[in-house]
Each structure stands twice: as structure tokens, then as C-alpha cells.
Amino acid sequence: MILIDGKKISLELQSEIAVEVKELIAIGMKQPHLAAILVGDDPASQTYVSSKVKACDNVGFKSTLVRFESSVTEQTLLAKIEELNNNDDIDGYIIQLPLPRHISEQKMIEAIHPNKDVDGFHPVNVGRLVLNLPTYISATPFGIIQLLERYDIPTDGKHCVVIGRSNIVGSPMSILMSKNTTVGNCTVTLCHSHTKNLKEHTLNADIIIAAIGKPNFLTADMVKQGAVIIDVGINRVDDTSLTKGFKLVGDVSFAEVSEKASYITPVPGGVGPMTIASLLKNTLIAAKKLV
């Protein structure tokens, strides 16, 4: 079994981006610039955004953090989005989700100019993904594709089962794995909570991508010998032996499934760290005006 080290690959990618940024600046390009809008004071969102800002510093990007109180109105947010759309110095920006309930996330996403939508959530970018046109692939699926690529995991002609059909992970993942691309060309089965006999599908899978949000959901009896296992889940479970009182586990029952897998991502340290590297990659693509 080979453990897929997302932390290591993420750092490698960030070093490569840093080198490319230096080269681009040396030939006269401006410093790539990522902005982030953060609403409210949710601790998890604050942590995510500050890691993104720190990662920008590490690779030589400029970053701008725009903060609003959780009571902000849609109108004020839309005005800021418009301002960022028209600011030529900003190559791309994200709105950290979730937003307070009185704000429509969809409305905000649709207000972002598609060329600056480095999270890849705008309907235009999702449509471009489906049509095989240059686009921003949302960070988590993009990270998974890069892991498969860096570990040289064969995908051509394989049967890939994706569990979960969310807009940000499962659905784009299923599209990417079925594309006629180097990492792709799989026959894809997309499973969800209405799937009957899930185990029959997973037992036939060469590659399983689990994005469900249920701790230790995928067990060894659901996996065939030698399968590649990508665990997207990040779930908190109580652990009184730790001072913080909880630990993070994936959607895959790691101890037992790793005995059968050919490759497997751990949680933490697998898919998670790739998200930031992918966002930085998308920002570089934006700065180079490739979308």
C-alpha cells in the first residue's frame, strides 16, 4: 500500500508556483494578486482564510483580505464584488463560504466575474468544465486530479466510483474522471444517498472517491483488493484522550481499508492540504489570463 502524501505534494506545488512567480516577475509581469472576502467571525472560516493569505505570502503573491461583520447586507457585498471585478490589480478572488443565512450564496457567486472566480463556482466556469474549455477547476477536485497525476496512478479505462454529488466535490469529480484527459478516461459511477446497493458498486471499483461527510463510512468489506482510495471527508469525532476533545477522521475507515488498498489518502494530510495549492494554481492561471 502506498500512502498518498498530500502535505508533501502541496508543498512541492507551492515551491513550483513560487519559482514560476519569480520568473514571471523577472520578465515584467505584475505580482499575482488574490483577494478574499470573509464575512463574520466563524473560527473555521477565519482559519481557512488566514491559511490562504499565508500561502500567498509563501509563493510571492499579493493578497488582500476584505472583512465584513456578519450583519452585512447583500447590497453592500454586491457593491464590493463589483469593485473587485473592476479592480485590474486583483487577478482573482474568493468569497469564503458559508455566508450568514440572510445572504444568498448563489447570488454572490453569480456576481463574481467568471474570469476572476478562482474557486471555480460560477455557473459559467462549471459549464466550461463540462464543455472541456479552459476554466478554473474548483480547488478540491483539482487537488485530487493533481494527486493522481503526481503519483502516476493509472486511470485510463478504470472504473471510478464517486460517492457524493455535491456541487463542490462529487459532481465536478465525476465529470473530471470521465474526461478524455491524461488523468481521466474512467468509466464513472456517481453514487449518492438514493443509490441502491452501494456496496455492489464500490466492490467493482478500481478507484473510489469518497465525499460523503460520514465518519468511517467506507469499510473494508466494500472495497476490492488493490483499489485506489481517495478520502475527501473531514469529520470531527469525539476523542476524550486528546486535550481538544476531538480528532479528525475521513469518510473511509482507514485502518481496515488501507490493508486492501493499493494507494490511499490519509485524513488529515491527504486531500485537505491540496486545496490551498490548487487555489494558488488557479490564481496563477488568472494572473496569466489563461481563462
Ligand code: NDP
Ligand atoms: P455534502 O453534504 O454537500 O454532500 C454529501 C454527499 O454525500 C451528498 O451527495 C449525499 O447524497 C451523499 N451521501 C450522504 N449519505 C450517503 C450515503 N449513506 N450513501 C451514499 N451517499 C451519501 O458534502 P461535501 O461534498 O461538501 O463534503 C463531503 C465531505 O468532504 C465532508 O466531510 C466535507 O467536510 C469534506 N470536504 C473536504 C474538503 C477537503 O478539502 N478535503 C473540501 C470539501 C469538503 P445526496 O445528494 O443524495 O444527499
